Amino acid sequence: MNAAGTGSPPVRVDVGEREERQLAWAYLSRVVLGPCPALTALIDSVGVREAARAVREHALPQVLRDATARRRDVDTAARDLETIHARGGRLVTPDDAEWPAWRLLGLAQLLPGRDPDGAVPLVLWVRGERNLSEFTERALAVVGARCSTGYGDRIAGEIAGELAARGWTIVSGAAFGIDGIAHRAALTVGGATIAVLACGADRPYPAGHDRLIARIAEAGLVVSEYPPGTPARKHHFLARNRLIGSLADGVLVVEAGMRSGARNTVKWARRIGRPALAVPGSVDSAASAGCHRMIRDGEAVLVTGTADVLAEVAPLHLPCTAGSESSGDGRPSGVAAQILAALPDTGGRWPHEIAAATGMESAEVRAALVALDLAGVAARSDAGWFRSDRAEKGGE
Amino acid sequence: MNAAGTGSPPVRVDVGEREERQLAWAYLSRVVLGPCPALTALIDSVGVREAARAVREHALPQVLRDATARRRDVDTAARDLETIHARGGRLVTPDDAEWPAWRLLGLAQLLPGRDPDGAVPLVLWVRGERNLSEFTERALAVVGARCSTGYGDRIAGEIAGELAARGWTIVSGAAFGIDGIAHRAALTVGGATIAVLACGADRPYPAGHDRLIARIAEAGLVVSEYPPGTPARKHHFLARNRLIGSLADGVLVVEAGMRSGARNTVKWARRIGRPALAVPGSVDSAASAGCHRMIRDGEAVLVTGTADVLAEVAPLHLPCTAGSESSGDGRPSGVAAQILAALPDTGGRWPHEIAAATGMESAEVRAALVALDLAGVAARSDAGWFRSDRAEKGGE
Numbered sequence: 001m002n003a004a005g006t007g008s009p010p011v012r013v014d015v016g017e018r019e020e021r022q023l024a025w026a027y028l029s030r031v032v033l034g035p036c037p038a039l040t041a042l043i044d045s046v047g048v049r050e051a052a053r054a055v056r057e058h059a060l061p062q063v064l065r066d067a068t069a070r071r072r073d074v075d076t077a078a079r080d081l082e083t084i085h086a087r088g089g090r091l092v093t094p095d096d097a098e099w100p101a102w103r104l105l106g107l108a109q110l111l112p113g114r115d116p117d118g119a120v121p122l123v124l125w126v127r128g129e130r131n132l133s134e135f136t137e138r139a140l141a142v143v144g145a146r147c148s149t150g151y152g153d154r155i156a157g158e159i160a161g162e163l164a165a166r167g168w169t170i171v172s173g174a175a176f177g178i179d180g181i182a183h184r185a186a187l188t189v190g191g192a193t194i195a196v197l198a199c200g201a202d203r204p205y206p207a208g209h210d211r212l213i214a215r216i217a218e219a220g221l222v223v224s225e226y227p228p229g230t231p232a233r234k235h236h237f238l239a240r241n242r243l244i245g246s247l248a249d250g251v252l253v254v255e256a257g258m259r260s261g262a263r264n265t266v267k268w269a270r271r272i273g274r275p276a277l278a279v280p281g282s283v284d285s286a287a288s289a290g291c292h293r294m295i296r297d298g299e300a301v302l303v304t305g306t307a308d309v310l311a312e313v314a315p316l317h318l319p320c321t322a323g324s325e326s327s328g329d330g331r332p333s334g335v336a337a338q339i340l341a342a343l344p345d346t347g348g349r350w351p352h353e354i355a356a357a358t359g360m361e362s363a364e365v366r367a368a369l370v371a372l373d374l375a376g377v378a379a380r381s382d383a384g385w386f387r388s389d390r391a392e393k394g395g396e
Numbered sequence: 397m398n399a400a401g402t403g404s405p406p407v408r409v410d411v412g413e414r415e416e417r418q419l420a421w422a423y424l425s426r427v428v429l430g431p432c433p434a435l436t437a438l439i440d441s442v443g444v445r446e447a448a449r450a451v452r453e454h455a456l457p458q459v460l461r462d463a464t465a466r467r468r469d470v471d472t473a474a475r476d477l478e479t480i481h482a483r484g485g486r487l488v489t490p491d492d493a494e495w496p497a498w499r500l501l502g503l504a505q506l507l508p509g510r511d512p513d514g515a516v517p518l519v520l521w522v523r524g525e526r527n528l529s530e531f532t533e534r535a536l537a538v539v540g541a542r543c544s545t546g547y548g549d550r551i552a553g554e555i556a557g558e559l560a561a562r563g564w565t566i567v568s569g570a571a572f573g574i575d576g577i578a579h580r581a582a583l584t585v586g587g588a589t590i591a592v593l594a595c596g597a598d599r600p601y602p603a604g605h606d607r608l609i610a611r612i613a614e615a616g617l618v619v620s621e622y623p624p625g626t627p628a629r630k631h632h633f634l635a636r637n638r639l640i641g642s643l644a645d646g647v648l649v650v651e652a653g654m655r656s657g658a659r660n661t662v663k664w665a666r667r668i669g670r671p672a673l674a675v676p677g678s679v680d681s682a683a684s685a686g687c688h689r690m691i692r693d694g695e696a697v698l699v700t701g702t703a704d705v706l707a708e709v710a711p712l713h714l715p716c717t718a719g720s721e722s723s724g725d726g727r728p729s730g731v732a733a734q735i736l737a738a739l740p741d742t743g744g745r746w747p748h749e750i751a752a753a754t755g756m757e758s759a760e761v762r763a764a765l766v767a768l769d770l771a772g773v774a775a776r777s778d779a780g781w782f783r784s785d786r787a788e789k790g791g792e
Contacts, residue, residue, distance in 0.1 A: 155679060280676030280688060283551060283700040292676060295691060296698040302691045304679040 018095070024052035025093045025123045026077035030227045031055055031068050034239055035119035038063045043122075048093075076227075083228040087202045088217060089127035099124075100133045102366040103246050106272025117239055118271065121225040125201045128221035133362060134352045135192060135221055138382075139169040140313060141248035141269070143241075143262045144178025145255040145287045152178055152255030152287055155279055155305075157185040159252065162306040164191025166382065171196065171248045173240060174209050174216070178254050178262075183216055193220040196244050198236035200228040223247070238264055245269035250313035253278040253300060256290030263290050266300055275312045276300040314382040335360070339368045340377060340387065348384025414491070420448035421489045421519050422473035426623045427451055427464050430635055431515035434459045439518075444489075472623075479624040483598045484613060485523035495520075496529045498762040499642050502668025513635055514667065517621040521597045524617035529758060530748045531588060531617055534778075535565040536709060537644035537665070539637075539658045540574025541651040541683045548574055548651030548683055551675055551701075553581040555648065558702040560587025562778065567592065567644045569636060570605050570612070574650050574658075579612055589616040590643060594636040595628035596620055619643070634660055641665035646709035649674040649696060652686030659686050662696055671708045672696040710778040731756070735764045736773060736783065744780025 025048055032039055042064060043051045054060055055068045056075075081091060092098050110118040126132055142160045144152060156178045160170045164186035172179040174195040186193035195216045197205060201224040204210035216222055225243065226236065241264045245251050251269040253276070256262040266276040278300035281288030294300035303309050342354050351369060355362040369385055372378035379388035421444055428435055438460060439447045450456055451464045452471075477487060488494050506514040522528055538556045540548060552574045556566045560582035568575040570591040582589035591612045593601060597620040600606030612618055621639065622632065637660045641647050647665040649672070652658040662672040674696035677684030690696035699705050738750050747765060751758040765781055768774035775784040 151678065279679060280684075280691070280698070281679075282547065282677060283675060288676075289700070292698055292700050295676070296700075296704070302676070302688055302698070304685070304688050304692075308692070 021048055021095055022081060022091055022093070023077045024048045025095075026080050026091055026227065027052050027075050028055060029091075029123045029125075029225075030074060030076060030080065031071045032122060033071070033227075033230060034225060034236065035117065035121055036067055037119040038067060040120060040122060048095075080227045080229075083202060084125055084127070087127055087228075088129070089125060089201055089222075092124045092126050092132055094123075097361060097363050098132050099363070100136055100247065101363060102370055103133070103136055105370065106274070107242065107246055110271065117235075118242055118268070121243065123225065125224045125227060126221055127201045127217040127223075128219075130192070130221050132221060132223070133366065135169050135194065136171070136247045137169075137350050137352070137366075138167060138314075139171050139194070139248040140309065141171040141244045141251040141265065142178065142182035142254065143172055143244065143251065143265050144182075144253050145257055145260055145262065145290075146175050146177040146179075147257070147287065148177035148181070148255045149281075149285060149287050151281055151285070152279075153181045156181045156254040159254070159279075159306050159309060161185035161189050161191075163309065164193065165189040168192070169194060169220075169248075171244055173197070173237075173244055173261075174205070174213055174222075175261075176206060176208065180209060180212060182254075183212060187215055187219055194247060195220070195222045196240055196247065197222060197224045197232070198226075198240040199232035200224055200226050200230040202228040203231070205232045237261060241265040242268040242272075245272060245274055248274065250275040250277060250309075252303065252309060253291055253294065255279070255281065255285075255287040256294070257286055258289050258293065260290045263294060263299075266294060270299065277303045277309060277312055279303060310382055314380065335364065336368050336372055336375075339365055340372060343378055343385055343387045345387050348381050348386045350384045354385070417444050417491055418477060418487055418489070419473045420444045421491075422476050422487055422623065423448050423471050424451060425487075425519045425521075425621075426470060426472060426476065427467045428518060429467070429622060429626060430632065431513065431517055431621065432463055433515040434463060436516060436518060444491075476623045476625075479598055480521055480523070483523055483624075484525070485521060485597055485618075488520045488522050488528055490519075493757055493759050494528050495759070496532055496643065497759060498766055499529070499532055501766065502670070503638065503642055506667065513631075514638055514664070517639065519621065521620045521623060522617055523597045523613040523619075524615075526588070526617050527758075528617060528619070529762065531565050531590065532567070532643045533565075533746055533748070533762075534563060534710075535567050535590070535644040536705065537567040537640045537647040537661065538574065538578035538650065539568055539640065539647060539652075539661050540578075540649050541653055541656055541658065541686075542571050542573040542575075543653070543683065544573035544577070544651045545677075545681060545683050547677055547681070548675075549577045552577045552650040555650070555675075555702050555705060557581035557585050557587075559705065560589065561585040564588070565590060565616075565644075567640055569593070569633075569640055569657075570601070570609055570618075571657075572602060572604065576605060576608060578650075579608060583611055583615055591616070591618045592636055592639050592643065593618060593620040593628070594622075594632035596622050596624040596626040598624040599627070601628045633657060637661040638664040638668070641668060641670055644670065646671040646673060646705075648699065648705060649687055649690065651675070651677065651681075651683040652690075653682055654685050654689065656686045659690060659695075662690060666695065673699045673705060673708055675699060706778055710776065731760065732764050732768055732771075735761055736768060739774055739781055739783045741783050744777050744782045746780045750781070 055072050104120045107120045140163055160182040164170050169192035170182050170186040171194045172182045183193045199205045201222045204213045244265055245268040251265055253262045269276045278291040278294050280302055295302045301312055342358050351365045352362050355365045378385055451468050500516050503516045536559055556578040560566050565588035566578050566582040567590045568578045579589045595601045597618045600609045640661055641664040647661055649658045665672045674687040674690050676698055691698045738754050747761045748758050751761045774781055
């Protein structure tokens with residue numbers, strides 16, 4: 001589970017070895033073109049360079065022979081890395097501290113047999129200067145109808161703009177309609193936004209949004225699990241939707257027709273434990289019909305504005321369950337205790353701040369915070385992480 | 397529990413005795429002006445004439461002394477009965493076959509200590525020619541904002557009109573806004589409607605709806621638990637709302653502000669086990685804010701039109717729980733078995749039709765159907781009552 005685990009810090013490698021490993025990840029990314037649980041398992045088991053060698057030589061179990069046969073002889077890894085670098089980007093892999101392992105925990109816990117499309121991504125091709133993990137510490141996905149109405153556009157713009165102004169990152173899919181409005185609202189207030197694409201990160205899709213995607217790559221991040229040049233294919237959109245849900249604390253749908261892709265994003269969000277929210281509208285509006293159906297069926301919570309959204313995705317106290325990251329007397333120990341000591345009782349502190357204060361790696365801090373949250377001794381508000389009530393009781 | 401029970405048929409009395417009992421009920425109705433659980437208990441115990449004598453003579457336990465002291469010397473019973481008769485009305489009491497005991501079961505099961513305002517009504521003053529029990533066999537309450545918008549008016553009119561045209565009775569409070577629209581929509585399609593007032597049934601309240609209330613009294617029913625001439629008081633409206641919920645199969649709210657009385661009606665509906673439904677609208681509309689809040693908090697189910705409403709209030713198969721109205725081998729016996737035999741396997745039959753076919757009293761049929769439903773062997777659809785799946789299995 002190295003690829004998705006949060007318990008172990010990222011692998012440290014020297015420059016030459018790092019380059020070799022990047023080439024191996026890039027090669028494998030083009031061979032499988034998307035998530036491949038069997039390949040991830042092989043890499044976890046033998047390492048990425050040995051896995052790449054096995055794929056090249058077809059020395060594989062049957063399940064991987066089929067998945068890799070078609071493109072195993074295509075090695076454009078060096079050119080792909082050059083292409084993404086030339087576009088101000090990079091290849092982010094589980095080797096990197098930037099790898100958002102804590103964000104991908106939900107996907108890592110899905111059963112590959114039940115959710116073949118729900119696997120942890122192999123790699124992420126990223127354009128933009130921001131650190132992907134830090135950029136998603138506090139993030140909301142805002143998605144919705146391509147054929148949105150003036151009503152939906154206005155509500156999406158208001159909520160995305162208000163949350164971006166409060167320091168939230170707006171994650172969306174760069175599509176026409178609600179997606180584009182949400183990205184633009186974040187950019188307008190000088191806020192953070194991430195576009196997750198169903199094609200290579202170097203390709204503007206849809207073409208009509210080429211300028212918008214260029215602006216997002218400058219001010220925020222453009223993310224894809226497909227190597228440069230990959231065209232958008234139908235099944236890529238469904239896989240992309242799971243990443244939108246994974247990279248955010250919750251998914252907000254502002255307008256969705258009955259067959260909208262936003263409903264697929266909500267399905268993924270629910271499967272990986274993220275709250276799904278939907279904005280109601282006139283019962284006459286076909287653009288609200290999908291939202292109404294999801295609310296009625298209990299798939300999404302009705303929200304009417306920013307305050308409702310914050311109440312759902314950043315509650316003052318997250319639900320607590322008994323945890324395992326503690327010593328015999330119920331108190332956290334080791335790294336967890338250090339991080340807990342660095343948390344304020346009131347207000348909040350973000351993982352990268354705690355990392356700076358304690359000298360730990362951000363990835364390590366994030367993983368520990370998730371464990372402390374599960375143990376009920378830390379919680380997160382709109383202002384950051386803090387010690388929760390049960391921590392105080394536990395300390396008495 | 398005679399006043400609210402469904403197990404025993406209404407009391408049979410001769411004409412002279414009936415008149416005396418009517419006078420006693422009318423006298424007590426004016427003494428307590430609304431529901432009075434302690435008085436209902438006394439009547440259940442000693443009978444209505446003996447209870448009236450005890451009230452007149454102040455020969456009462458302390459709890460009833462206080463509740464009756466103020467008006468025990470006021471006896472306008474004969475005049476009140478004349479007034480209601482002159483207005484085409486009558487006093488309906490638990491003595492009468494028309495008394496909607498099955499509709500009031502939910503109220504009868506509330507704890508008087510916890511819900512002092514939730515008691516079974518003492519009597520109902522009714523104007524209109526229709527039989528109250530038959531008229532509420534298939535009924536939907538449609539309530540909402542007094543300051544409704546064009547949007548809410550249109551949706552309320554559509555749903556109330558469509559349901560009334562299908563044979564449903566529309567129950568509401570004759571207020572301005574959504575209430576009035578719902579009544580008018582039912583009248584327009586020649587359908588059934590009931591206005592439940594917070595003042596005497598002879599008084600038009602609000603005054604601006606005097607013509608509407610007169611039309612309802614002609615074509616449908618105007619109902620009040622207060623004697624003629626009683627003015628509408630603030631606490632009457634809250635008590636009235638519980639009756640609106642009781643007399644219907646569910647409560648639909650079309651537009652409600654955050655402080656709307658419709659939310660009180662929904663509270664009662666939920667307390668007595670009726671589904672509560674709400675129509676969403678623009679998040680900008682203050683007239684939809686109460687609906688959105690109720691949907692968000694899980695107090696009401698989101699509905700977008702008539703089909704959604706029918707799915708909630710007239711499901712093809714009602715939820716089943718183990719019942720007690722059966723003989724040792726699990727099959728219904730006696731009256732219940734007779735009524736079950738009169739039910740169709742497909743389609744449906746209404747209680748008054750079953751009563752006509754079997755020669756039983758409608759009230760008896762209704763009470764038995766509720767028990768058969770609880771036992772899981774009968775269920776109700778939009779087309780009437782039918783034998784449910786479990787009945788067929790039980791008969792094998």
